[in-house]
Structure formats: structure tokens, C-alpha cells
Amino acid sequence: MRVISVTPAGRRRYLQALVPHLLRQQHVIDEHHWWLNTHDEADAQYVTQLAAEHPHFFKVIRKDYDPTLTIGEGIWRFFRHAAEPDTVYVRLDDDIVWFAPDAIHNLVRFRLENREPFIVSGNVVNNGVCAHALQKAGFIPQSFGEVQNFCLDGNGWACPRFARKLHELFLSELAAGRIDRWKETKISLYGTRRFSINVISWFGDDMRQVPEVLRGGADEEIFLTVTLPQRLRRPNVACGDALFTHFAFFSQRPYLEWTWPELIEHYQQIAEGRPAELGFSEKALLLLRHSTWKSGKHVRKFRERMRKRREQRERRLAA
Numbered sequence: 001m002r003v004i005s006v007t008p009a010g011r012r013r014y015l016q017a018l019v020p021h022l023l024r025q026q027h028v029i030d031e032h033h034w035w036l037n038t039h040d041e042a043d044a045q046y047v048t049q050l051a052a053e054h055p056h057f058f059k060v061i062r063k064d065y066d067p068t069l070t071i072g073e074g075i076w077r078f079f080r081h082a083a084e085p086d087t088v089y090v091r092l093d094d095d096i097v098w099f100a101p102d103a104i105h106n107l108v109r110f111r112l113e114n115r116e117p118f119i120v121s122g123n124v125v126n127n128g129v130c131a132h133a134l135q136k137a138g139f140i141p142q143s144f145g146e147v148q149n150f151c152l153d154g155n156g157w158a159c160p161r162f163a164r165k166l167h168e169l170f171l172s173e174l175a176a177g178r179i180d181r182w183k184e185t186k187i188s189l190y191g192t193r194r195f196s197i198n199v200i201s202w203f204g205d206d207m208r209q210v211p212e213v214l215r216g217g218a219d220e221e222i223f224l225t226v227t228l229p230q231r232l233r234r235p236n237v238a239c240g241d242a243l244f245t246h247f248a249f250f251s252q253r254p255y256l257e258w259t260w261p262e263l264i265e266h267y268q269q270i271a272e273g274r275p276a277e278l279g280f281s282e283k284a285l286l287l288l289r290h291s292t293w294k295s296g297k298h299v300r301k302f303r304e305r306m307r308k309r310r311e312q313r314e315r316r317l318a319a
Helices: 012-023 041-053 071-081 103-113 128-136 160-175 180-184 220-232 253-259 262-271 280-295 297-318
Strands: 002-009 031-036 058-062 087-092 096-099 120-125 199-203 237-246
Touching: 002 012, 002 071, 002 103, 012 041, 012 096, 012 262, 031 041, 031 071, 041 058, 071 220, 087 103, 096 262, 103 120, 103 199, 103 237, 120 128, 120 180, 128 237, 160 253, 160 262, 160 280, 180 237, 199 237, 253 280
Parallel strands: 002 031, 002 087, 031 058, 120 237
Antiparallel strands: 087 199, 096 237, 120 199
16 A cells, blocks of 8 residues: 655745654655645746655646635645545645654554545644643643634634644743644544544545535635545544644634744754744743734734625535
8 A cells, every 4th residue: 555645735934844854754655645735936936946856756737726616625636636546645744844754644544444434534733623632632732722623713713823822832842852742632523523533534435525626616615525535434533643833724814923033943953853942032022912913003904804705604604
């Protein structure tokens, strides 16, 4: 059984944290495919250069950017290239900025041992449904805000301050060598309910049987987490000991990148095997930027925009 990992790509600043982790997994992964769907030519050139430097491992599949499609519809076009027989696929978001050395191995092993679920999710730090489970297990304090078992949870998905606190906690746990206990978390997806597909796995033999793979028209996340498992009566599950870290949802990213621009650099340092320490001066700057952000007019505009986008998503899900 071959193992192919894929990533819709790509934003260079995040890929610089992901790539070193991927290259260290060549004993598990046969190939990694970049699904190039960006309209940023500099990012596209970076991905193309990666493939040129590692032609035996990195492959590029490119499709023209179509502004008329939603993000999910645009990514779905690539699934026809992820339906080969006798192949396990692992899809990672381009802003998966860390994963445990055994995460891919554990996810693939669990996938092979559990063939009935259509999709298997990893245990993803900064993912609403996973955050609910991690909080229930005692790893995320209630003081951060209570997280419900809901994809678009008001704290676990929509609150940027929650994401900042979670990344700060995770980095401290990682530095202290206390991450393995996070892998013991039992995660309930409720099988046919929507969850964020930051890291997922499927069988190529299963995907090739799905008519929409060839004809298109599906919105990736809702289709894979709700429509397909209901249609096929194959509820999705999660693998708790496959631990990954996701940088940010669009609802969190502007705040994180403005108040804590050093955060992605920490993950890049960790990926390169260098220590990443959050010093006193950085913490002070973070709090100062947070206060500035909180009092700024742009925050009110951002919140209103996020509210409207959340309502649009909820209406679409309800439909």
C-alpha cells in the first residue's frame, strides 16, 4: 500500500514550517503532492522550486485559479488526482506548522486498521472539534473560553485570542516535553457532522468510487464530512495519537499575524531543529499589540466582517 500526502498550496510563510517536517517523513510517505491553486506567483514559484530540489519526493499538480469557485470547490477539483488504487492519502493544510515525528505513521496505521470510516482525521491543535476534546481531557484550560463540539465554535474556531493562548500553551508544553500526553485524547466527531479538515486520510480505492470526483461541483469540507458519510453510511472518525498543529483559520489569522508576527518564526525554528523561546520582551510586545488591536477601529470592522462570513457559512450549512 503506497502512502501519498497532499497539500493545497500554498503560502510560503507557512510552508517553510511544514516542509522540513515532510522531508523527515520519507520513510513513511512515498510522495508528497502539492495541489497548486494559488494566484500568488511568488508562492507558486516557491512550490515549483521545492519540487525541482526534491524531484523524487515532491510533485506539483497545478490548476488555473478560478475566482468564481469557493475555496472548497477549487480544492475539490484536485481530488481526481487522489484516487489511485492501493494508496492511502493524507491531506494536510498548508498551514500545518508542526506535527509529531510519529503523527503520519500513527495516522496511516490507524487508517489501515479502520477501513470502515470514509475519512479519518488527525488530532489537530487549533481545530474547533479537537479543541473541545482536548479541553475535556484537561489540556486546554476553561479560562481560555469553553469550546463546544462544533466546527465553527465561537471560541475554538472564531476567537483569535483563544488561538493565541492555545499556541502559547502548546509551545510551552512542547518545550517542556509534555506533548505525548496530548495524544491520549479521545476525539468524537459524531461521524456525520462537519469538522475542519486540517488533516485527513482516505483510501484511493474509496475516493475513485465517488461520482463527484470526476464531475466536480462539490465543496470539499462539507462534502467529505457531511454529505459522503451520510450517503455511504460510513461515519468519519479521528485518530487521537496523530498529533498536528494548525496555525490559524481566516477568522483568527489577521489578529495573530498582527499581534504576534513572531509566532510563525517560532514554528519555522522548531521545524529546523532550533529552540524557540518566548522571551519576556516578546510577551510584553504581544500584550501591547493586543491592547492596540483591541482599541482600534479596524477591529470593529473586522468583527463585523467575520460575523457576516460566519452567518453565511451557517446558512450554507443549514441548507
